[in-house]
Amino acid sequence: MKSIINNKFAKLFILSVILVCLVYMIMPKRKEAPLPKQNEPVSIQSLIKNDETPEPQTTPSTTSPTTQSTPETPKEKEPEKLPEKSYPAGKTVDEAWETYIELVNDNPRDVDYGIYTEMSKIILKNTENRRHEYYGNPASIYVDKPYKVSQKGNYAVVNFEDPNTKDNLPFFFCKTPEGWKFDLVYQRKLTRFAQEAIVGIKRNISPYNALLRRYPFYHGFDIPLEIKDIYRVSDDAELAKKTRELEALANSPEMTPGKVLELARIYTITSMNAKALPVLEQLKTNFPDKADVYKYAAMVHINSQSDYKAAIAEMEKYVQLKPAYEYGHNFLGFLYSNAHEYKKAQGEFERALQINRLSCYASSKLAPVYYNLYNSLSDMREEKYEYLEKYKNMLKTAANNCTGADYERYVMLIQWKHKVNALPENMQKAPPTPNLPKAPDYDTN
Incomplete structure (x- = not known):
């Protein structure tokens, strides 16, 4: 052992080993790179950013264990999106009208808004119906258009100056528990505007009747x-x-x-x-x-x-x-009457009255049929004056039958009577005496 220690070369070798060990201990150890991890599944929600793409991930610096990555500059906060308009039902008819006009001018894609009745929403799901919602006119014409509200109970109509043009047909609103809403069902049911020359109200019984008397009426829809x-x-x-x-x-x-x-x-x-x-x-x-x-x-x-x-x-x-059901005879009589087949109409309405003598509909419709049959015959035919008597009697029957909820139908009959001047007091009460030679006597044996 002493000989190894005293050996010069052995001393140099030992010193070299010690020096290498010291150097190895002093120098920092090289870090091993971590094994790559498998990509974990990313949820769709985590990818939804402002532009719907994932932000790039930053890799921490490995130059020094104490070095921290530089924090990103915070992005400028985007302005909050304003909530979409709800277009609610109106507390008053005026408020409902203003909301409705705002809606049709904004022209949103959706129709699920409080200003519409539920059935109106279903009708408007068909985009073709949206054009007819305001009579095919540009919605902008109604923005500053002067209007007047007519209201009766839970029903109201927005009127304009001239009731005889398509630009001025009325808009219908009804009161619901939520407030006043646009009533597209009755608007489609009651207005007629297929052509520029054909505008007006389809005359039939509805809760809006009393509000529509200023407009031209079209019969044949009752x-x-x-x-x-x-x-x-x-x-x-x-x-x-x-x-x-x-x-x-x-x-x-x-x-x-x-x-x-x-x-x-x-x-x-x-x-x-x-x-x-x-x-x-x-x-x-x-x-x-x-x-x-x-x-x-x-x-x-x-x-x-x-x-x-x-x-x-x-x-x-x-x-x-x-065949024994009053309703069918009333409906068929109505159709025959509007097709000017008055004899057939007479038969159907008379059958309806045989089934139900108190029928307001049959009596109020049969009176004009008798009048038209009276007018269709020449003065020389005695049958003409039979229809006159039937007409006068049926006016009285209708007055008795059309009471309560049916009274509006009698009002329609009286309005018709004055419109066509079908006043019994002005109508000829008996056939004129013809100035004809005496007929010869015939042998009947």
Whole structure:
């Protein structure tokens, strides 16, 4: 051992080893690079940023264990998006009108706003109907247009200066628990504006009648309605709910024929004629013995195109299926009368009165039929004056039958009577005595 220590070369070797060890201990150890991790799945929500792309990830610096990455400069805060307008129902009719005009000028894509009734929203889901919402006019013309509100109870009409032009047809509003809303159902049901020369109000019974007397009236739309077929604003939300439920069942096994007919009924009574007719045509093919299918088809023919010929064919089938039912005879009598087939109309209304002698509809419609038959005959025919007596008697019958909720129909009859000057006191009461030679006597043996 002493010889190794005394050996010069051995000493140098030992010193070299010690020096290398010291150097190794003093120098920092090189860090091993970590194994690459597998990419973890990234949720879609984590990728949704301002531009819907992920921000680049920053890699920490490895030059020194104590060096921290430079913090990013904070981005400028984006301005908060203002909430979309809600276009709520109005506390007053004026407020509702202003909200409605603001909406149609903003022209948002959606229609789910408080200013619309629920059935109005369903109608407007069809973008073609939105053009007719304000009579095909540019919405901007209504912004500063002077207007006047006429109101009766829970119904109101926004009127303009000249009632005889398409630019000035009325807008309909109704009061609901939420406030005043735009009533597109009755607006489509009651206004006529297909051509520039054809503007006015379709004359029939509605809660808006008393508010529309200043407008030109068009007769031939006063279809008799069963109670279940009268659209009421109070039923609007429930009708809309049922419509959405039935439409959701389309083409499913749960969509029974009865449910299909119910959907067609709702379409018909809420002025969605274009949606109702193809459904009704299919029902007629598959279920030809369902009387109500023909009734609703006849309504659509009148309300959409005033096609009395097509409607007559539908109601003749209805009456064949339900001959003892007053309603069918009233509807068919109405159609014959508007088609100027007065003898046929007389027969149907008289049958309706045989079934129900208190029928306001039959008596108020039969009186004008008698008058038209009176006018159609020459003065030389004694039958002419029989119709005169029938006409006068039916005016009295209508006055007795049309009371309470039916009184408006009697008002319509009296207005018609004055319009055409069908006043009994001005009408010839007996045939003139003809100045003819005495007829020869004939041998009857």
